[in-house]
Amino acid sequence: EPEVTQTPSHQVTQMGQEVILRCVPISNHLYFYWYRQILGQKVEFLVSFYNNEISEKSEIFDDQFSVERPDGSNFTLKIRSTKLEDSAMYFCASDQGLYQPQHFGDGTRLSIL
Amino acid sequence: GQQVMQIPQYQHVQEGEDFTTYCNSSTTLSNIQWYKQRPGGHPVFLIQLVKSGEVKKQKRLTFQFGEAKKNSSLHITATQTTDVGTYFCLRVANTGNQFYFGTGTSLTVIP
Numbered sequence: 099e100p101e102v103t104q105t106p107s108h109q110v111t112q113m114g115q116e117v118i119l120r121c122v123p124i125s126n127h128l129y130f131y132w133y134r135q136i137l138g139q140k141v142e143f144l145v146s147f148y149n150n151e152i153s154e155k156s157e158i159f160d161d162q163f164s165v166e167r168p169d170g171s172n173f174t175l176k177i178r179s180t181k182l183e184d185s186a187m188y189f190c191a192s193d194q195g196l197y198q199p200q201h202f203g204d205g206t207r208l209s210i211l
Numbered sequence: 212g213q214q215v216m217q218i219p220q221y222q223h224v225q226e227g228e229d230f231t232t233y234c235n236s237s238t239t240l241s242n243i244q245w246y247k248q249r250p251g252g253h254p255v256f257l258i259q260l261v262k263s264g265e266v267k268k269q270k271r272l273t274f275q276f277g278e279a280k281k282n283s284s285l286h287i288t289a290t291q292t293t294d295v296g297t298y299f300c301l302r303v304a305n306t307g308n309q310f311y312f313g314t315g316t317s318l319t320v321i322p
Contacts, residue, residue, distance in 0.1 A: 131310070141254060141299060141312040154309040189253055197242055197303065199256035200310075 100124045104190050104203035111180055112211055119175045119206045121190030130173045131191040131200065132165065134158065141189065147173065177208075185210045215302050217313035225321050230287040232316035234300035243283045244301040245274060248315075254299060257285075290320045 103122045111117050123130050132144040145155045145165055152165065164176045173192075177184055187207050191200040216235045224230050234243065242261045246254035258267055260276035260283060267274045273286045287294055300313040 133312075140314050141248075143310045143312070146309065156309065191254075197259065197261075199244070199259065200254075200301075202253040202255070204253050 100201075102190055102192055102201050102203035104188075104206050106206060107204065108207045108209070110209045110211060113182060114179055116176065116178050117180060117208060119177075119188050119190075119208070121173045121175070121203055122171050123173055123190065123192030124201055125171070127192035127194050127201070129153075129193050129195065129198075130167070131193075132175045133189040133191065133202075135187045135189065135205075137186070144175075180208075180210045182210050184208060215300055215311055215313040217300060217316055219316055220314065221317045221319070223319045223321060224290050226292060227289050230290050230294070230318055232285050232298050232318075234283045234302075234313045236281050236302060238281070240276075240280050240283075240302050242303060243276060245283075245285055246299045246301060246312075247296050248299065249296040252296075254312075287318075290318070292320050292322055294318060295320050 102124055105120045109117055130147040133141050134144055135141045142158060143156050144159045146153045147165055150167055162178050166174050185208055187205045189205045190203045193200045218233050222230055242259055244259045245257040247257055248254045258274045260274055263280050264278045265276040271288045275284045283300055285298055295318060297315045297317045299315045302311050
């Protein structure tokens with residue numbers, strides 16, 4: 099069964115540095131998402147992406163964050179000037195359309211020191 | 212707002228006992244999805260409910276959508292240790308492209 103893949107599985111970064119989290123969505127999926135889950139808390143929506151542009155973003159997704167689909171397969175989340183509170187698990191997900199099941203990757207655990 | 216409240220936050224049951232988690236919204240939902248997240252894992256889609264009063268079953272799991280489409284429940288009959296994890300409901304915002312997970316119910320099954 100096709101999977102959403104995310105790299106790296108764990109990223110450790112100094113506060114203030116930039117990080118790029120990478121995702122390869124399922125190939126025939128049209129919508130892509132990033133979510134964040136702080137340890138022990140619920141999964142929080144960050145952004146949805148469709149047709150090469152952001153379709154919706156949450157209050158969390160401020161100017162510090164950006165997403166890109168640099169080629170036909172990768173979907174990236176960039177976090178500039180990281181803060182301690184950015185430490186979390188970041189999940190990428192994709193689906194075939196509105197109200198379709200979302201398929202999640204295994205996540206990238208981001209640790210900001 | 213468009214947040215969903217989920218209760219209980221934690222549930223410990225003896226293996227073989229039943230378990231229920233509830234999602235409640237202050238606004239009418241167009242649909243609701245349920246996901247399971249195993250410890251250390253990622254959310255995995257379980258089911259989607261769309262119609263008022265809809266009931267769907269998956270083996271020992273029964274999902275229900277309220278008549279007013281403001282609440283939903285997941286019931287597990289005769290829990291097993293494989294049921295351990297956190298169960299989240301997910302609602303889609305009225306705009307269609309923003310998603311709100313419930314606060315989750317963490318299920319522990321004691322053998």
